[in-house]
Amino acid sequence: MKGWKLALLLGLALLAGGAGALPERQEMEGLKLVSALAVDGGEKVSVTALTAVRSTGEEEPETFSGTGDSLAEACRNLRESSSRRAYLGQTEQLLLGAGSGLEATLDFVLVDRDLRMDTSLYIVKGAAGESLAASAQLSAEETGGTDPRRRTVGETLARLAEGGHALIPALAPGEEGALAPAGWAVAGPGGVVGYLEGDAALGAFLLTGGGRGEVVTLPGGAAELTAVRTWAYNGKLLCTIEARRAQGEPDISALESWGERMLRSALEPGWDCWGLDRELASLRPWVWERIKGTDVRELEVMVTGRWVEGYGA
Amino acid sequence: MGFFRKKAVIDPPHPRQEPRLAGPLTMEELGRVFENCVDYDHRSVAVGGNETLRMELVFLAGMVRMERVSDYVLRPLAQDTALGSLGEDGAWERMVSGALYSLSVSEVTTLDKAVGGLIDGNCLLLFPGGGRALSFNVGTEEKRGIGTPEDEVAVKGPKDSFVENLRTNTSLVRRHLKAPELRVKEQVVGRQSLTPVDILWLEGIADPNTVAELEKRLRDIDIDALLATGNLEEYIADDLDTPFPLTQSTQRPDRFCYGLCQGRVGVLMEGIPLGCLVPGVLGDFLRAPEDRSENWMVATVLTLLRWACLLGTLFLPGFYVAMVNFHPEMIPARLALSIMAARRDVPFSALFETLLLLLAFEVLQEAGLRLPQSIGQTVSILGGLVVGSAAVEAKLISPAVLVVVAVAGIAGYTMPSQDLAGALRLWRFFLALLAGWAGLFGLAAGAALLVGHLAGLESFGTAYLASLADGEPILRQPLPADKFRPAHLNSENRRKQR
Numbered sequence: 063m064k065g066w067k068l069a070l071l072l073g074l075a076l077l078a079g080g081a082g083a084l085p086e087r088q089e090m091e092g093l094k095l096v097s098a099l100a101v102d103g104g105e106k107v108s109v110t111a112l113t114a115v116r117s118t119g120e121e122e123p124e125t126f127s128g129t130g131d132s133l134a135e136a137c138r139n140l141r142e143s144s145s146r147r148a149y150l151g152q153t154e155q156l157l158l159g160a161g162s163g164l165e166a167t168l169d170f171v172l173v174d175r176d177l178r179m180d181t182s183l184y185i186v187k188g189a190a191g192e193s194l195a196a197s198a199q200l201s202a203e204e205t206g207g208t209d210p211r212r213r214t215v216g217e218t219l220a221r222l223a224e225g226g227h228a229l230i231p232a233l234a235p236g237e238e239g240a241l242a243p244a245g246w247a248v249a250g251p252g253g254v255v256g257y258l259e260g261d262a263a264l265g266a267f268l269l270t271g272g273g274r275g276e277v278v279t280l281p282g283g284a285a286e287l288t289a290v291r292t293w294a295y296n297g298k299l300l301c302t303i304e305a306r307r308a309q310g311e312p313d314i315s316a317l318e319s320w321g322e323r324m325l326r327s328a329l330e331p332g333w334d335c336w337g338l339d340r341e342l343a344s345l346r347p348w349v350w351e352r353i354k355g356t357d358v359r360e361l362e363v364m365v366t367g368r369w370v371e372g373y374g375a
Numbered sequence: 376m377g378f379f380r381k382k383a384v385i386d387p388p389h390p391r392q393e394p395r396l397a398g399p400l401t402m403e404e405l406g407r408v409f410e411n412c413v414d415y416d417h418r419s420v421a422v423g424g425n426e427t428l429r430m431e432l433v434f435l436a437g438m439v440r441m442e443r444v445s446d447y448v449l450r451p452l453a454q455d456t457a458l459g460s461l462g463e464d465g466a467w468e469r470m471v472s473g474a475l476y477s478l479s480v481s482e483v484t485t486l487d488k489a490v491g492g493l494i495d496g497n498c499l500l501l502f503p504g505g506g507r508a509l510s511f512n513v514g515t516e517e518k519r520g521i522g523t524p525e526d527e528v529a530v531k532g533p534k535d536s537f538v539e540n541l542r543t544n545t546s547l548v549r550r551h552l553k554a555p556e557l558r559v560k561e562q563v564v565g566r567q568s569l570t571p572v573d574i575l576w577l578e579g580i581a582d583p584n585t586v587a588e589l590e591k592r593l594r595d596i597d598i599d600a601l602l603a604t605g606n607l608e609e610y611i612a613d614d615l616d617t618p619f620p621l622t623q624s625t626q627r628p629d630r631f632c633y634g635l636c637q638g639r640v641g642v643l644m645e646g647i648p649l650g651c652l653v654p655g656v657l658g659d660f661l662r663a664p665e666d667r668s669e670n671w672m673v674a675t676v677l678t679l680l681r682w683a684c685l686l687g688t689l690f691l692p693g694f695y696v697a698m699v700n701f702h703p704e705m706i707p708a709r710l711a712l713s714i715m716a717a718r719r720d721v722p723f724s725a726l727f728e729t730l731l732l733l734l735a736f737e738v739l740q741e742a743g744l745r746l747p748q749s750i751g752q753t754v755s756i757l758g759g760l761v762v763g764s765a766a767v768e769a770k771l772i773s774p775a776v777l778v779v780v781a782v783a784g785i786a787g788y789t790m791p792s793q794d795l796a797g798a799l800r801l802w803r804f805f806l807a808l809l810a811g812w813a814g815l816f817g818l819a820a821g822a823a824l825l826v827g828h829l830a831g832l833e834s835f836g837t838a839y840l841a842s843l844a845d846g847e848p849i850l851r852q853p854l855p856a857d858k859f860r861p862a863h864l865n866s867e868n869r870r871k872q873r
Contacts, residue, residue, distance in 0.1 A: 071824075075812070084813040085701045089725060091718040093703065095711060116712045151704030152711060178704060 093149040100190035103161030109136045110191030125195045133170045150176040159190025164253040179216035185247035187234040196239030227333040265328030283310020294341040299361040314367045321365040329358045394487035401505030423459025434498035443513040447476035477511040524626040531668035533629045541645040551632040568600035575641040582865040618801045620794035621834040623655040630664045638866030654834035658842025660792035674851040684786035691783040693810035699725040701814025720770040726811030732780040
């Protein structure tokens with residue numbers, strides 16, 4: 063009986079191996095780890111990859127690219143462009159340049175066996191491939207890693223699937239072509255629908271609960287934000303801002319009016335990138351049909367400020 | 376000749392002759408039985424100085440204590456003149472009723488029993504006509520003193536350990552468990568070794584079915600000699616197609632007695648300084664004897680650590696192979712880069728490298744065990760540190776795999792039972808191979824096979840995973856809350872404290 067069981071297991075194992083049902087085996091040293099991938103559209107789709115290197119400084123990051131009629135073909139060409147196979151499973155940043163289809167790219171990430179849903183997504187104002195090559199290595203503060211603005215492919219897909227708009231951090235080539243933060247791109251049905259910059263970008267960041275550590279210049283001094291919390295309830299957008307005085311003696315009302323101005327700027331274009339309508343209906347689901355698609359510009363914004371003291375502030 | 380088993384040959388008959396020695400009980404027959412035995416000795420003695428009434432004293436040198444023979448048997452036999460005047464039958468009666476100073480005396484009438492007595496360390500007294508003999512217990516008591524359990528170190532527990540003498544071992548158990556319900560039943564195992572094997576249990580607590588089954592299995596053993604614990608364990612185990620231990624061995628009488636109190640049945644053997652407890656289920660092998668001496672919170676943390684180490688020692692090498700060869704996306708980027716850089720000049724595949732190092736680890740361990748302790752330590756240091764670091768520098772192996780195999784190996788040493796650790800070591804190879812075949816899918820399949828295998832095992836009718844299934848806590852409870860004996864032991868009295 064045991065012999066039969068063993069034979070059956072071996073048979074199944076051989077069958078699985080022969081049918082190609084098992085994952086492909088590859089030695090790690092035969093791979094080239096890609097840390098960032100830039101996609102540019104146009105007549106042909108081109109992808110540019112930046113290799114990951116250790117922080118010891120012994121190696122220089124390398125860029126290489128592939129082109130094709132589709133993103134899949136471009137990626138295949140990229141993978142086969144050198145003796146060591148480009149491995150996209152460790153890609154931390156995905157940069158979409160001008161002309162690249164957002165939806166098509168996100169769909170590709172969904173089906174590709176290597177690319178991951180937790181890859182950080184960025185929109186580059188301009189050619190992403192060239193900027194990536196010029197940047198040589200994206201610093202963790204600018205993109206990915208500890209970047210508080212970080213949005214993943216999965217989060218963006220989920221937000222778009224809800225039928226709303228999604229915020230994607232935007233980058234723009236700065237001095238010497240290196241990429242620098244440039245507000246937010248707003249993704250909607252059909253691709254990028256616009257950008258939030260300046261006060262609107264900061265307001266959008268506050269609406270995501272970010273902003274801790276931002277130093278704000280106010281009449282009478284400056285304040286450093288320590289915590290921001292926003293929520294929508296009963297037709298109102300409520301926000302509490304906690305800050306500590308960084309310079310001078312600014313008034314709390316100045317902080318509150320600054321916060322209100324930022325939030326208003328973010329809401330001004332009318333894109334609900336934060337799911338505020340769902341939040342409004344979260345405690346009263348029976349009004350969802352009425353609230354669905356509420357114009358965020360109509361929300362009453364109420365900001366409450368508070369000074370905090372102490373080491374932890 | 377087959378690899379594991381001898382090729383089938385014509386099976387010759389293997390009858391057991393009963394009685395082993397037939398024939399009359401005479402000096403001539405005894406001499407014939409012990410022909411060419413230099414330790415066989417006998418002496419003719421005039422009973423009470425009466426030259427017409429002589430008896431033969433027979434013994435095996437080395438098996439008896441000479442002073443006892445001289446002082447308690449020979450002296451009264453030669454000096455008690457009353458014995459000489461009573462005639463053969465009268466003297467015999469007097470000797471049986473206490474004329475000679477021995478704690479125990481028995482009358483034997485068969486050659487088989489007489490020879491058995493001699494081998495056990497008795498001396499025989501018989502008249503030249505033979506037919507019957509008096510057997511006096513004057514055996515030597517040379518034995519190793521009760522020492523500390525070297526393989527199961529006790530920090531906060533009793534320091535006594537079983538020895539090679541069976542009676543000493545049963546006395547150690549009696550000293551720990553003074554309950555008159557303690558039962559000790561003896562059987563003799565081994566045609567040539569004639570080893571006494573004692574079954575111990577607490578009447579009213581142990582499951583009588585387990586006792587009966589153990590007795591039956593011991594009765595069924597028909598081997599030449601019972602000289603090692605494995606001889607017994609393999610014969611009484613339910614399943615031989617497993618590396619996992621199905622009986623629990625211990626050097627410590629306190630642990631043995633705790634097992635008896637739980638409702639398990641114990642086995643002690645002459646010549647083996649170990650006690651064996653049945654049934655043995657997985658949970659038993661993961662509990663250290665010290666657990667009950669430690670603070671319950673400390674013991675709980677240590678138990679969790681032990682379970683984590685069990686998983687680590689089993690799966691870590693396989694997990695490493697699976698991640699490096701099939702799922703590099705699971706490795707954090709920085710670690711992946713380090714592994715890639717370290718593996719760049721290594722000529723072997725990750726699987727081969729891991730298996731090679733696992734094998735080297737086993738070789739080192741085996742070498743360390745077989746050599747004297749001082750040399751063994753040197754071998755371990757040379758092998759582990761010098762050869763290991765040299766191999767890394769020579770790019771024969773990568774540092775990552777060295778760390779993985781070393782961590783897995785060390786995690787294996789946390790197992791309280793080395794029998795279990797051995798089984799885990801075997802499965803570790805198998806799981807690494809499966810991981811090299813199909814990555815995490817292979818590893819998961821291996822884990823499923825392992826669980827299936829464990830679930831199919833039984834020890835004396837108790838499922839091997841019973842301790843996990845019957846609600847017995849894995850963690851160490853505070854002792855006042857631990858009120859019941861494990862359900863899987865089918866104890867007649869489950870409550871063990873108020």
